[in-house]
Structures are given as C-alpha cells and as structure tokens.
Amino acid sequence: MSTKKLVLLGLFLPIVYASISSAPAVAEEKEAPVSHVELIFDFGDGTEKHFKRLAWREKMTVFDAMRQAAAHPRGISFKHQGKRDTLFVTQIDDLKNEGGGKRNWIYRVNGELGDRSIGIKTLKVGDAILWSFKPYQ
Numbered sequence: 001m002s003t004k005k006l007v008l009l010g011l012f013l014p015i016v017y018a019s020i021s022s023a024p025a026v027a028e029e030k031e032a033p034v035s036h037v038e039l040i041f042d043f044g045d046g047t048e049k050h051f052k053r054l055a056w057r058e059k060m061t062v063f064d065a066m067r068q069a070a071a072h073p074r075g076i077s078f079k080h081q082g083k084r085d086t087l088f089v090t091q092i093d094d095l096k097n098e099g100g101g102k103r104n105w106i107y108r109v110n111g112e113l114g115d116r117s118i119g120i121k122t123l124k125v126g127d128a129i130l131w132s133f134k135p136y137q
Contacts, residue, residue: 062118087119
C-alpha cells in the first residue's frame with residue numbers, strides 16, 4: 001500500500017471510530033406499567049363493545065369497571081339489583097336477562113366464570129372481563 005493511502009487511512013479510521021463510539025445509545029424501549037383492565041360485551045348477535053383501557057385502582061371490582069364503561073361517552077347502560085355481595089346485573093343496554101334456560105348476561109374474568117357477585121369480585125391490573133349474552137353453559 002502506498003504511503004499516501006496509509007496516511008489517509010490513518011487519519012480516516014480514528015474519525016470513523018470516534019463517531020461510532022460517541023453516537024448516542026439507542027434507548028431501550030421500556031413498556032409502561034399496565035394500569036388498566038379490559039371490559040368486553042358480547043351481545044350474542046355478532047355485536048361487541050370493547051373498553052380496552054379502563055383505569056384500574058386498588059380494590060376495584062367488576063361493578064366499578066361497569067360504572068366506568070357506563071360513564072364513557074360511547075358507553076353502555078346497565079341495570080342491576082342488590083348491592084355488594086348480592087349485586088346482580090339484570091340488563092345491559094337493551095338486552096334484559098330472559099330467565100332460566102334462556103339467554104342471560106354471564107361474566108368471566110380472564111376466561112374464568114364469575115364465581116361471586118360483581119359487587120365484591122375484585123380485579124387485578126391487566127384483567128379482562130367478558131360479558132356474554134347467552135344461555136348458561
């Protein structure tokens with residue numbers, strides 16, 4: 001290699017190295033902590049309403065999530081009877097429970113059938129609640 005090329009290479013390489021080593025590191029993308037729950041209503045006729053990011057809080061219940069969805073500008077309406085450990089949903093939007101053996105509103109949290117009143121069923125961060133209007137199975 002000629003002397004001229006070596007001199008140019010000697011000048012060029014440190015500049016390239018300096019620009020690479022001083023380049024700002026790409027910041028690692030950190031996911032923001034999940035602080036919400038999801039609420040889905042399946043009306044049994046191909047229609048669903050999704051509330052993907054309802055604000056979660058300590059001791060939040062399924063009933064609290066329902067009230068948040070009802071307060072949303074494009075929310076739902078619902079009727080219930082009882083309170084706390086006897087709270088029971090009787091209607092969501094225009095669909096009323098039909099009684100034994102027929103279609104009724106049934107809820108699941110993370111795929112597990114609700115095992116208590118929505119007034120006391122507490123939620124964890126990231127939980128998904130699904131309400132389905134169908135016969136109990």
